[in-house]
Structures are given as C-alpha cells and as structure tokens.
Amino acid sequence: MARIAREVRQLYAMCATAIVLGRADLDGADDAGFDLELPVFTVGQAAEVANIHPQTLRQYDRVGLVTPQRTEGGARRYCLRDIDRLVQAQRLSQSEGINLAGVTRILTLQEENRQLRRQVRRLQSAGEESVFAAGRDGDIIEMQRSNSARMWRRAIRTQTRELPGRPHRHAESDPDAKSVVLYGFGA
Numbered sequence: 001m002a003r004i005a006r007e008v009r010q011l012y013a014m015c016a017t018a019i020v021l022g023r024a025d026l027d028g029a030d031d032a033g034f035d036l037e038l039p040v041f042t043v044g045q046a047a048e049v050a051n052i053h054p055q056t057l058r059q060y061d062r063v064g065l066v067t068p069q070r071t072e073g074g075a076r077r078y079c080l081r082d083i084d085r086l087v088q089a090q091r092l093s094q095s096e097g098i099n100l101a102g103v104t105r106i107l108t109l110q111e112e113n114r115q116l117r118r119q120v121r122r123l124q125s126a127g128e129e130s131v132f133a134a135g136r137d138g139d140i141i142e143m144q145r146s147n148s149a150r151m152w153r154r155a156i157r158t159q160t161r162e163l164p165g166r167p168h169r170h171a172e173s174d175p176d177a178k179s180v181v182l183y184g185f186g187a
Contacts, residue, residue: 039069039077046078050086
C-alpha cells in the first residue's frame with residue numbers, strides 16, 4: 001500500500017469526524033471526491049475518531065461486522081465506509097439494543113439501499129443518455145460513455161436502408177404501415 005500524504009490523511013480525518021458527528025454522510029463524502037474505500041486509519045486512529053475502544057474494533061472484525069483492509073504486514077486499516085459502519089454499529093447495539101447479527105443485517109441493507117439510491121440519481125440525471133448492457137452475472141450495468149460510441153450511434157442513425165423487395169411506403173401516407181429499419185449493416 002502506498003504511503004498517503006499527511007495533508008490527505010488530515011482531510012480524511014476531518015471527513016471521518018464530520019461523519020461521526022452526523023454533519024456529513026457517505027454520499028456527501030463520495031460527491032466531494034473522497035475515496036470511501038481508501039484505507040487511511042489505523043486501529044487506534046479509527047477507535048479515536050469513532051470514540052470506540054480499540055478492542056471493540058477487533059471484536060467487530062472477528063465477527064465480520066466491520067472488516068477493515070489489511071496491509072502487507074497484516075495490520076488493519078480502516079476506510080471512511082468502515083468508520084461510518086463502526087458508528088452505526090455502535091449506535092444500533094448500544095442505544096437500540098440490537099444484537100450484532102441484527103446490526104450486520106441492518107448495515108448490509110442500508111448499504112444496498114444507498115447504492116441503489118445513487119444508481120437511481122445517476123440514471124435520472126437530466127438530459128444525459130446512457131448505454132446499458134448485461135453483465136456476465138445477468139445484472140444490468142451502465143457502460144462507460146465514450147466519443148467513439150457516440151460517433152457510432154450517430155453514424156447508425158444516419159445510415160438507414162430499406163428492406164429489399166418491398167415497395168417504399170411512408171408512415172405519413174399509411175398510418176397502419178409497419179416497417180423495420182436496420183441500422184449500419186453492410187456496406
């Protein structure tokens with residue numbers, strides 16, 4: 001893992017503090033350009049910013065509630081997403097009295113919900129076209145937009161050809177006419 005500049009660590013620490021205090025959330029941090037998965041915090045730093053005993057962090061790791069990334073040497077490193085999960089787990093277990101299995105399920109569902117809301121916002125962004133494809137697992141995924149894809153779509157829209165062997169009919173003259181237009185096939 002590459003060393004992270006001191007100034008960057010300070011920015012992440014400020015963001016983590018804002019998340020702990022409820023002044024920011026993961027969506028806001030993500031929108032501001034923070035990498036939610038960047039492993040910035042040691043066990044001691046994460047415990048301090050989240051106001052949780054370091055042994056509790058290790059316990060959460062053992063039960064799979066919050067599983068931090070590891071350095072090559074095996075040391076735990078926590079990211080902003082982990083800090084958010086730590087704070088929520090502590091609140092749910094201490095204030096709400098929910099057991100750790102319940103907390104794990106709640107946090108998993110909250111993260112899925114957050115990801116779906118982000119996806120909906122992205123899909124609803126005004127005036128932008130998106131291209132979708134089916135992934136290997138059957139999920140629908142949004143493809144990266146590129147200039148070459150735009151040029152290809154523009155080219156196939158302008159290169160329409162009629163099917164051979166049928167007289168040309170315009171939809172304006174015959175509203176019941178059904179036609180098929182093939183884009184960009186052949187020379």
